[in-house]
Amino acid sequence: MADVVREPKQKRSIEKKERIIKAGYDLFAEKGYFCTNTAEIAKAAGVSTGIVYGYFHDKRDILLEALDIYIHAVFTPILALLDDVTELDFEKIIPLAIDRGVQAHRDNKEMHNTLHSLSTQDELVLERFSELEQEVTQTLSKKLVALGYPSLHLYEKVHTAISFVQSFAHEEVYDHHDYIDYDEMRRLVTVALIDLFR
Secondary structure, three states, X not given: OOOOOOOOOOHHHHHHHHHHHHHHHHHHHHHOOOOOOHHHHHHHHOXXXXXXXXXXXXXXXXXXXXXXXXXXXXXXXXXXXXXOOOOOOHHHHHHHHHXXXXXXXXXXXXXXXXXXXXOOOOHHHHHHHHHHHHHHHHHHHHHHHHOOOOOOOHHHHHHHHHHHHHHHHHHHHXXXXXXXXXHHHHHHHHHHHHHHHO
């Protein structure tokens, strides 16, 4: 392994590094983190193992970069929810937020499982998820305030809403118990969140 990794400057080098990260993402999602090695990532990216070590110390470094792809894929649709809103109508916004949360988890199911299992073992992965929660909470709160929503206890409300949406998405996409009526659960979550923001 290289002691010093380089940050690519030229377009071709940047593209190579991005291919390595994407290959890592795909393999971690497909096989899991522990069943993937650096040589497989290099092969999938179409580069030599030496080139991988030129940009990363080890596969954990690739994982941390791949985590950003996951975060972008899952949370960009939710963060974009308020971009085109001119009037706060939570009866419209909340069902859309739930739909987007569920779909984002469904689209990234395999990587979600890999990352969440690692978050119990890897402090940096756990820290990144914690930073993400803070970032999403603060960004959505700022957008709501800009749209005229009162700021008092807004972080608490937004964080609670994110927890509800995530919990429901996990339940519907990953757990999916036979005894649960998911349409009814969705209705209950929707009503609770609309009430939270009233």
